Amino acid sequence: PRVPDDDRVEASALLDPARPFDLPAGYFKEVSLTIRVPANAPAGEYAGELAIDCAGGESSSIPVLVEVLPFRLEPSERKAFGMYYRLDLSEAARERVLAELQDIREHHVTRLFTWTGLRFEERDGEIVAINDDVEETLALLGEMGFHGEVVLQDGLQQLARLLGHDAEEGSHGETIAEDERFAQIAESAIRGLDPLRERYPQFEIVLTHMDEVMGERRRDLYIELARPIRRVPGQRIYITMHTLPRDYVPGAIAELDPWMDIRGYNGYALGMYIQAGGSWEAIAEDFESSGDEGWYYYNPHRPWYTAKWSRLINGLYFNATPFTVHCPYRYRTMNTWPLSFIHNMAYTVMSPEDFVTPIPLRNWEGFRLGAQDAWYFALLQDLVGEATAAGADCAEAQAWLAELREMVPDTGQVQQVSREEYANYPVVATMSDRLDGAALEEIRRTTADHIVSLREHLGR
Numbered sequence: 001p002r003v004p005d006d007d008r009v010e011a012s013a014l015l016d017p018a019r020p021f022d023l024p025a026g027y028f029k030e031v032s033l034t035i036r037v038p039a040n041a042p043a044g045e046y047a048g049e050l051a052i053d054c055a056g057g058e059s060s061s062i063p064v065l066v067e068v069l070p071f072r073l074e075p076s077e078r079k080a081f082g083m084y085y086r087l088d089l090s091e092a093a094r095e096r097v098l099a100e101l102q103d104i105r106e107h108h109v110t111r112l113f114t115w116t117g118l119r120f121e122e123r124d125g126e127i128v129a130i131n132d133d134v135e136e137t138l139a140l141l142g143e144m145g146f147h148g149e150v151v152l153q154d155g156l157q158q159l160a161r162l163l164g165h166d167a168e169e170g171s172h173g174e175t176i177a178e179d180e181r182f183a184q185i186a187e188s189a190i191r192g193l194d195p196l197r198e199r200y201p202q203f204e205i206v207l208t209h210m211d212e213v214m215g216e217r218r219r220d221l222y223i224e225l226a227r228p229i230r231r232v233p234g235q236r237i238y239i240t241m242h243t244l245p246r247d248y249v250p251g252a253i254a255e256l257d258p259w260m261d262i263r264g265y266n267g268y269a270l271g272m273y274i275q276a277g278g279s280w281e282a283i284a285e286d287f288e289s290s291g292d293e294g295w296y297y298y299n300p301h302r303p304w305y306t307a308k309w310s311r312l313i314n315g316l317y318f319n320a321t322p323f324t325v326h327c328p329y330r331y332r333t334m335n336t337w338p339l340s341f342i343h344n345m346a347y348t349v350m351s352p353e354d355f356v357t358p359i360p361l362r363n364w365e366g367f368r369l370g371a372q373d374a375w376y377f378a379l380l381q382d383l384v385g386e387a388t389a390a391g392a393d394c395a396e397a398q399a400w401l402a403e404l405r406e407m408v409p410d411t412g413q414v415q416q417v418s419r420e421e422y423a424n425y426p427v428v429a430t431m432s433d434r435l436d437g438a439a440l441e442e443i444r445r446t447t448a449d450h451i452v453s454l455r456e457h458l459g460r
Contacts, residue, residue, distance in 0.1 A: 014349070015360045034365070035066055043070035069448055071455060075108065076378035079318055080148060081371050082111030082295070082327030089116065089136050096356045101144040103348065103358045104331060108371040110148050111325055112141065113238075117153030117207070118189055120162055127162055129155075129189030131196065138200040147202040149262070149325070151238045154207040156186055156225040170217050173224030186228035190235055206262060208238045214252045226259040236261035240297065242269035243283075245276035257290050264327065267298025267313065271427040275414045284322035295325040298428070300347065300363050304421060307366030311440060312431050314370025319377045320408035332358070373440070376447045377404060383454040392457045397450040404443070407431070 015032050023029050033050065046068065049061040083104055088097055104112075116137045119130045134152060141150060160167035165176050176182055193205055207229060213222040222239070229235055239260045243249065265283075274280075287294050298313045318326055333346040347364035351357040380397060387394040414426035422429035435443075 013361050015362060015365065017351070017357070017359060032362070032365075033064075035064070037066065037068055039072075041068050043068050069452065071379075071451060071460070073372060073375050073379065075110070076375050076382075077148075078324060079374040079378050080111060080325045081107075081109045081314070081367075082113065082149070082151075082325050083109045084113045084297075084327065084330035085332075086330070087112070087114040087116050087137060087140075089133060089140075096350070097140075098144070099356055100331065100348075100358050101141070101146075103360075105145050107347075107364060107368045110146055111150065111327060112146060113151040113208075113327060114141075115153060118155035118193075120155050120159045120185075120189070122162055127159065127185055129185070129192055131189070131193060134193060134205070135196055138196055138203055138205075142200055142202060149204045149206045149236075149238075151206045151208050151327075154186075154190070154209050154225075154229065156209050156228075159186060159189075160225065167221065167225070169221070172220040176221075176224040177227065183228040183231065187231045190229060190232045204236070206236050206238045210239070212240050212242070212266075213256065214241055214249065219252060219256065223256070223259050230259075238262040238264060238295075240264040240266065242266040243273035243278065244269045245272060245278075253286075257292070260292060262293045262295055265294060265296040265323070267296050267328075267428075268424055270296065271414070271425050271429075274409075274411055275426045277411050279410070280321050287322055294321075294323045295327050296321070296323045297328045298326065299329045300361075302421070302425075304419075305363060306432075307362040307369075308432055308435075308437065308440070309428055310363040310366030311370035311373065312428055312435070314367055315373030315377070315440075316404065316407050316431065316435075316443070317428060318370070318374050320405045369440075373444055373447075376444055376451070377401070380447055380451050380454070383451060383458065386458060387454050390458065392454075394454060394457075397454055400446060400450055404447075407435070407443075
């Protein structure tokens, strides 16, 4: 039944494409509107109307007012966005892949975890490294405007199997550690990527193998496979990890530290880490002492993971942390239509009409809003730095930045959650309870006002 406007909340998971639809008399349909402002639009207010035409009935309209601010919001490399995206390089999938990559870029993602990478084959008794997929991946992503780190599979588990080693979960990798041939082939394959690094300088090739390697059944094997990578100076390794408040975790991290360069932190575990007494400052100190870079992945995998959660995780939450990239799993989970949004570990589904066009879930638009929030905060931080260097008064902006960080709750504020389902998500759930959509818009507006003021002080 229809409810009063002030009590209505968004209910639909999918944002339907703009097209005519049938709506019987007396029924209600939720419609979402995305307004795309041209990059060269002059600052000012723009008024218009959203026309609603009804065949055989009365037409109506809704006033729309858009304000374009007097500055351009530029991406920040200090707070960048990635995505797990299974890149299909087959010709049959190319039309869909191009549409999806374009959609991913339009949502401010520049880094990808692609599941493509090095392969190894045995030919005439010799094992040969094949990097054709790497080259095609870099060429395609370059064409679509991506840059920065591209996380690629190093193929070292496959290589170990070809050499007769047990490279399955549970193996400790002892025979791999003793195999110099394995190490030499792996090193040669990695060095063989150098011409591609030169051809595509906008990318950093980051290698990975395995996943979630904190447990004993994976940790030893992961390390033995990683050893030959350290023979190639400057080659970074990405691996996912967690900070669950468990006795074994500090020791596991210390053991893994020499074999990882980009740490992909589990977002849910981070919430429980903060609840147990951890802090962002302690994680930042770990990065400083280890020299590692920190990413995190907060996956959209529960029904209560709403667009607001997406926005908070990309915006206010990200701003308070020492992480440089949010790279969640994943863009799309299923190759066919059957209601993948029920599983909800995704941001889009394919159109059932052409199985090409991506249809966004509401949390995908929350992802975009949150990315923009992060860049508002980063821009203000940059301007405060410039104003401080120039001797300009920026005390109010500094106080606002401190207030933004305090909006992310600390240990004492997340000991209780409002719903049983939120038990494993105390930080983001608490933020979501405290901040509604209007509050998030007010936060963005206040940040923008400080940006405009500082730009004026700096003569921009």
